[in-house]
Amino acid sequence: MKVTDRQKKKFLQSLKQARIEAGLTQSEVARKIGKSQSFISKVELGITSLEVEVFLRLYQLYDKPAAYFFSAFSPK
Template sequence: MKVTDRQKKKFLKSLRQARIEAGLSQSDVARKIGTSQSFISKIESGRISLEVEIFLKLYQLYDKPAVYFFSAFSRK
């Protein structure tokens, strides 16, 4: 199955929005998961691929249900 550009953009937008709703800056997130602010920026902009391990850390940090991130892939 192919991931469309639209789905990817929606998923990345949900990552950014979850961070904002958690009241965290990119620097805050980077500090909490042990990476750099520029790395978080590159993930949110889609310039680098998101590894599962990093996603799981963000998922736990942002405390959102899985559907929040994966609604981009629903068949509606």
């Protein structure tokens, strides 16, 4: 399956929105998962690839269902 730019953008928007809804800043998230604030920023902007292990930490931290993040890849 090829990931389109639109799907990637929607996925990254869901990551940022989940962080905001959790009431966390990029700096707070970075501290909680052992990364830098600039790393979180680069992930949210799509500059840095998101490793599975990091995504799982974010997933647990943001406390959202998997569908929240992966709806970007659902067929229309």
